[in-house]
Amino acid sequence: MFDxxxxxxxxxxxxxxxxxxxxxxxxxxGVMEVINLAHGSLFALGAYFALATIGADWFAxxxxxxxxxxxxxxxxxxxALAVGPVLAGVAGMLLELCLRxxxxxxxxxxxxxxxxxxxxxEEIIRLVWGTGEQNLPVPQSINGAVLLGGMIxxxxxxFAAAFSALAILVVWLFLERTPYGxxxxxxxxDSEMVRALGYDLSRLRLLVFGFGAALAGLAGVIxxxxxxxxxxxxxxxxxxxxxxxxxxxxxxxxGAVIAALMVGLAVGITGAYASAWxxxxxxxxxxxxxxxxxxxxxxxxxxxxx
Amino acid sequence: xxxxxxxxxxxxxxxxxxxxxxxxxxxxRHNRVYAQATDKPIRIGLTSDASGQYANSGxxxxxxxxxxxxxxxxxxxxxxRRIEHLHIDTETTPATGSRxxxxxxxxxxxxxxxxAVHSGVANAIxxxxxxxxxxxxxxxxxxxxxxxxxxxxxxxxxxxxGTNFAKAATKNAIDAYGPDWMLLTNDYGWGxxxxxxxxxxxxxYGGTVMExxxxxxxxxxxxxxxxxxxxxxxxxxxxAIGGDDQKAMRQQVAQLGMGASPAWINSQQDWPDVYGLPIxxxxxxxxxxxxxxxxxxxxxxxxxxxxxxxxxxxxxxxGNVFYNGYMATRxxxxxxxxxxxxxxxxxxxxxxxxxxxxxxxxQHHDAYIDPNTHQVQQTIYLASANPSPSEPDDLFSxxxxxxxxxxxDTGSAAKCALESYEATPTFDA
Numbered sequence: 001m002f003d004x005x006x007x008x009x010x011x012x013x014x015x016x017x018x019x020x021x022x023x024x025x026x027x028x029x030g031v032m033e034v035i036n037l038a039h040g041s042l043f044a045l046g047a048y049f050a051l052a053t054i055g056a057d058w059f060a061x062x063x064x065x066x067x068x069x070x071x072x073x074x075x076x077x078x079x080a081l082a083v084g085p086v087l088a089g090v091a092g093m094l095l096e097l098c099l100r101x102x103x104x105x106x107x108x109x110x111x112x113x114x115x116x117x118x119x120x121x122e123e124i125i126r127l128v129w130g131t132g133e134q135n136l137p138v139p140q141s142i143n144g145a146v147l148l149g150g151m152i153x154x155x156x157x158x159f160a161a162a163f164s165a166l167a168i169l170v171v172w173l174f175l176e177r178t179p180y181g182x183x184x185x186x187x188x189x190d191s192e193m194v195r196a197l198g199y200d201l202s203r204l205r206l207l208v209f210g211f212g213a214a215l216a217g218l219a220g221v222i223x224x225x226x227x228x229x230x231x232x233x234x235x236x237x238x239x240x241x242x243x244x245x246x247x248x249x250x251x252x253x254x255g256a257v258i259a260a261l262m263v264g265l266a267v268g269i270t271g272a273y274a275s276a277w278x279x280x281x282x283x284x285x286x287x288x289x290x291x292x293x294x295x296x297x298x299x300x301x302x303x304x305x306x
Numbered sequence: 307x308x309x310x311x312x313x314x315x316x317x318x319x320x321x322x323x324x325x326x327x328x329x330x331x332x333x334x335r336h337n338r339v340y341a342q343a344t345d346k347p348i349r350i351g352l353t354s355d356a357s358g359q360y361a362n363s364g365x366x367x368x369x370x371x372x373x374x375x376x377x378x379x380x381x382x383x384x385x386x387r388r389i390e391h392l393h394i395d396t397e398t399t400p401a402t403g404s405r406x407x408x409x410x411x412x413x414x415x416x417x418x419x420x421x422a423v424h425s426g427v428a429n430a431i432x433x434x435x436x437x438x439x440x441x442x443x444x445x446x447x448x449x450x451x452x453x454x455x456x457x458x459x460x461x462x463x464x465x466x467x468g469t470n471f472a473k474a475a476t477k478n479a480i481d482a483y484g485p486d487w488m489l490l491t492n493d494y495g496w497g498x499x500x501x502x503x504x505x506x507x508x509x510x511y512g513g514t515v516m517e518x519x520x521x522x523x524x525x526x527x528x529x530x531x532x533x534x535x536x537x538x539x540x541x542x543x544x545x546a547i548g549g550d551d552q553k554a555m556r557q558q559v560a561q562l563g564m565g566a567s568p569a570w571i572n573s574q575q576d577w578p579d580v581y582g583l584p585i586x587x588x589x590x591x592x593x594x595x596x597x598x599x600x601x602x603x604x605x606x607x608x609x610x611x612x613x614x615x616x617x618x619x620x621x622x623x624x625g626n627v628f629y630n631g632y633m634a635t636r637x638x639x640x641x642x643x644x645x646x647x648x649x650x651x652x653x654x655x656x657x658x659x660x661x662x663x664x665x666x667x668x669q670h671h672d673a674y675i676d677p678n679t680h681q682v683q684q685t686i687y688l689a690s691a692n693p694s695p696s697e698p699d700d701l702f703s704x705x706x707x708x709x710x711x712x713x714x715d716t717g718s719a720a721k722c723a724l725e726s727y728e729a730t731p732t733f734d735a
Contacts (some may be wrong), residue, residue, distance in 0.1 A: 007533060014529070131361060131362055151533060151536060275531060279522040
């Protein structure tokens, strides 16, 4: 059991990170009914915007850059944690404006448009930041390793998991305890009724998409110090995010969180004891859950179900 | 006046019958004969990845090929013919590699194919190339299978393979860090083959495999594996992890401060995979075929030429992937000149057994193309991070060098059965 415990902790940690990735994705699917294949690109954009905020070496040669890079890394990192998600959110809102002509049409239109957007964003990243691997620096205080019960853990990963848990809580409070959250939830349940009650549905969709994109960007800033930063890093995100929302039940907040923890545990434990199956374990979990409960763990019951 | 007359139906029937007969006469041999006119360019298909796990390495590989082609054209071409090139992204995907190769040969009239980093992609391309008899240079794949069971008469392998690198590293590492090893193995052909060699060498030199942890391709979180390492406390970790997976692994090992202990042996390290990473991410010892700081004649000029041709490239110096792309292309064009022909069989014969002096390859030992496996036998270097770089790009220091015979991959040689010349379709490009 002692041998297993570190892997359970690792799995739960990983699950929290997956939950952060999936949160924006499930919010957009719930309200917009759009499977946003550009979610990973927004994740990558958030991280690249954070990288730009922290500042590149060449920046030091400019007068302002010298002053900026002279600031402590912690200050620049904290600012990057805000700038990355906000700009990713703006990019998400632009994407939503492009999506508008597809509303009311078969879902394939939205899928194709977001897929195309993913390709465009990746190319823009290549043009602006180059194709090479980049390193998003983190403050020394959350870098390095810590020993817990004789086992070694990455300080940063523990920080990232705690940050994700906090972000999940904040988003939940926002959805549950604010009027805006109530409107979003109502929109996810019945958007036409929300319009009938006099709310501006277009603005709601714009804000929800921007909010979901900002969450993707936040996940990017948090995750890339672990995963590494490269133009196609977003591709690594879309598949687990998609699996998680299907396992959890499309549009379900807590379903996504629970599914993410389950996926994290599955990947973490198989990674230790049957490592070749670590990636496959996500799919096996999906088959197991959907096989018994087609709408996912906490998905809404379909009108067709008896 | 003859009684016979041609009807439209009769003509169609005859054409169909002729087509059927032609089909039965072939396609056992594809005799694509092009007129060897001096004004007809030689077309080369560049089959390098521009996307996927090896996109960066593919770009570096391609830059090497382009520099060799530009040099040849600046000299007036080869056999008086200009060299043209065509690139299509192979996407680090074997199925795409097959499609690209088929299209380049059948629709784009490419007489030669060059490029690959992923061994599965290289294998897929080489099968298509062999079907048509088109010479294919595998520039940067390192699975021993490429010059072993997947060897082909038309394929030539330019990089050192996992066995070469493991041979260069294993004995020294056992002596220095002890016999208890754990293996981290990318769960695909190259990883498995490299690990198999390491296991065999450990058995030979008295080492022990405590455990092998298989890492699926595309893994981004290595914590489970690193926790296992920390629990088992091996003396050495032999990692055969490639491309972006390795970048993620390095990032996480550095965060855990596990780069110095245990000792890390990376059977191979492609320069584009680690270029720009902080020094703490460059832990361990790894194999390579070239480094831009080798103290050998011609190296400085080669670096200067690279920087003049690619002033805006993020990588400011040529790496091993660029080097292999360049050398392979240059030697192909040289072989065409020696053969005095673009006939594929003549060029294959000009490449087989060809010896390349150390000074021409900017290495420490002469190299040669093994006529039985088509793998270039060359100097293998071991390198580690450079704690006191003379300039920002000087990330590594060369620890040792091994001559080609010391690190020769005899296992692949035993498994390779090249097709006969007669079984290889002939044509002039």
